[in-house]
Amino acid sequence: MTSIPIRRALLSVSDKTGVVDLARTLADKGVELVSTGGTAKALRDAGLTVLDVAELTGFPEMMDGRVKTLHPTVHGGLLAVRDDPEHAAAMAEHGIGAIDLVVVNLYPFEATVARGADRDTVIENIDIGGPSMVRSAAKNHAYVAIVTDPADYAVVARGETTLDERRGFAAKAFAATAAYDGAIARWFGQVDQGQRFPATLPLALRRAGELRYGENPHQAAAFYTGNDGVRGIGQARQVQGKELSYNNLNDADAALELVAEFRDAEPTCVIVKHANPCGVASGATLEAAYASAFACDTVSAFGGIVAVNRPLDEATARAIAGIFTEVVVAPDADEAALAVFAAKKNLRLLLTGELPDPTRDGLSAKSIAGGWLVQGRDNGVLTDDMLRVVTKRQPTAQELADCRFAWTVAKHVKSNAIVYAKDGATAGVGAGQMNRLESARIAAWKAKDAADKAGWGTPHTVGSAVASDAFFPFADGLLAAVEAGATAVIQPGGSIRDEEVIAVADQAGLAMVFTGMRHFRH
Known part of the structure; x- marks a missing residue:
């Protein structure tokens, strides 16, 4: 069966945008309207004739509206295989009428959480009847159209649907309930139960668009946005x-x-x-x-x-x-x-309208063969009490400011990372090398190249502060920084050779600050 006329539609929406216009168009085509609660009231207020679900089922809404559509008359009308004789006989025996269209959007669970509602209010905004109707209608999409996206109202307003349309609606519907249940599961696990890494971590992403290709032309790609409330790219x-x-x-x-x-x-x-x-x-x-x-x-x-x-x-x-x-x-x-x-x-x-908060919490994920690596965001911030000067010479105020600047930049450089900075600007950046010595040398070489191109005479690494995203395992990387002209160093510390590295810094007259925090970025 390909094209099916809509004779009865069940409308039950939390977001009522556009639903009155849709209902009016359907009613003009002779479609019987069935509805619940606030949706039924909105349609009646617009002058439309509506059959309340309670009239359809013979049972009133009860338990503060928790039970209203969970009834065989509703789900039989959604799940019945219309050309199956046994299903048709059951419908006739129990007075179950077919429902050809369901228009549902769910209780605003995520919006309720986002506004900081108390636990009881959050729980009350877990929709039960809505997802049940969505799943019933979507499963039986050969006969029933399920609309969860208001953008599709114009399609069903024609008064009939094709099989291809119903298949598309069903795919959207199952994605909508999966995302909805995922949001509930994340809240229960991470917020209500305080499990940073729950046993199951459901992710719901919305496709913002397909891309021409991925990193390379032979790779297909798309861009998806999350639902963490952060404004970014x-x-x-x-x-x-x-x-x-x-x-x-x-x-x-x-x-x-x-x-x-x-x-x-x-x-x-x-x-x-x-x-x-x-x-x-x-x-x-x-x-x-x-x-x-x-x-x-x-x-x-x-x-x-x-x-x-x-x-x-x-x-x-x-x-x-x-x-x-x-x-x-x-x-x-x-x-x-x-x-x-x-x-x-x-x-x-x-x-962007605003910049994201670098200290925000959250998770980052990376796929590997056979699984995912999930970790908390690197939102570590350097505070005064974390700084520990380990050399004989204390850094000057300017050196300390440049250390902080270089450290902040190094946090965002691929490891192994070395960053030279002077007067609030990077002088050289060494990124992604297999050893720290090479990163230090590359950053110094780039600084010299910049000086040669600009005609400065002296590279800006002279008198600079140098940041290392992780400890110096040997003194050689530090010696490369000394050769480049750095006068101050900031690094996490924690190597078994820290004393050796500190001694080299003292011998060179450097000021060295330990942070106790590492910033690997792979």
């Missing part, structure tokens, strides 16, 4: 530019997460290439911050991702537009800045 408004790719989104997220660390700081700019920062700087203005960040690595910045912690102005926009830039991420942009970027048709401009 997934919720940003794309003002202009080509469609975002998988790599664009990944790199833009890396840039946003890093610049968010400076959301309460002075104007700051981050430039990212292949998920690693290649230049980060704070300054008196965004334009100055961009200039300093760009100067750190003018080669890698080409085709990179730029993120800033302040609304974009015209001067900064002109500076960014001076080279090829893939994506720019900002909280906002003034009209003059928008006009500058408008001339760069391929540049993607994303406005």
Whole structure:
């Protein structure tokens, strides 16, 4: 059976947007309307004739509305196989009429949790009858249309449905109940029972769009958004530019997460290439911050991702537009800045409205063969009481400020990570090497290359602070930093060779600070 006319529709919705217009259209086509509670009242208030579920079943709503649609007359009308003689006989014997369309959206469980409701209120917003009707109708989609998405109201308003349409509705419906039950399970496990990692961790993601391809053209890809309430790249408004790719989104997220660390700081700019920062700087203005960040690595910045912690102005926009830039991420942009970027048709401009909180809690997940690795977010923040000077020389105020800056950037650099910083700007970044010594050397080499290109004479690593995301297992990495001209070091400490490394720092006249916190990023 392909096309089925709608003769009876059951409407029971929490979000009543558009339901009156749908019901009126169906009624005009001769469809009998069946409804419950608040939905029935809304339809009657609109002048429509509605058969209450209690009239259909012969049983009143009871137990504060907990029991109303859980009845054979309802579920028989949904689950009956219409061309099965035994089913047809059972319907006739028990006076069960077929229901051809169910329109349901569920109690607002997640919204109730999000507004901080008490436990009893949260429990009362667990829908039982709604999901039961959704599943019954979706299972019997050969005969019944189940609509859980108001975007599909226009389809069923025709008064009939095709099998392909009903299959699509069923797929949406089962996804909706799975996501709903997943949200309830997560709340019970993680919130109510306090289990950070419950025995079962259901995830419900909503597809925001399919992408042209993944990291490489032979990989299919799509972008999904979560439901944790955090505003980020997934919720940003794309003002202009080509469609975002998988790599664009990944790199833009890396840039946003890093610049968010400076959301309460002075104007700051981050430039990212292949998920690693290649230049980060704070300054008196965004334009100055961009200039300093760009100067750190003018080669890698080409085709990179730029993120800033302040609304974009015209001067900064002109500076960014001076080279090829893939994506720019900002909280906002003034009209003059928008006009500058408008001339760069391929540049993607994303406005986030706000920056995410770097200290927020949450989980991150990574797939591996045969499973998933799940961990808490790296939301560690360096506080004054964590800092322990382990060398004879104390750092100066400027060295300590540069240590903190370098440490914050290193948190977002792929391990092994070494970051040199001076005067609130990165001087050199060494990322993703198999040993710490090579990262230290690469970062120093990049700083010298930047100095040669700019004609500074002296690399900015001279007089800089250097951050290491994990302890120095040997003194060789520290010696490379000394050779580059660093005068202060910040690292977690904790190596069996700490004393050896501290002795080398003392011999070189360095100030060294231990944090007791590691920032591996793989």
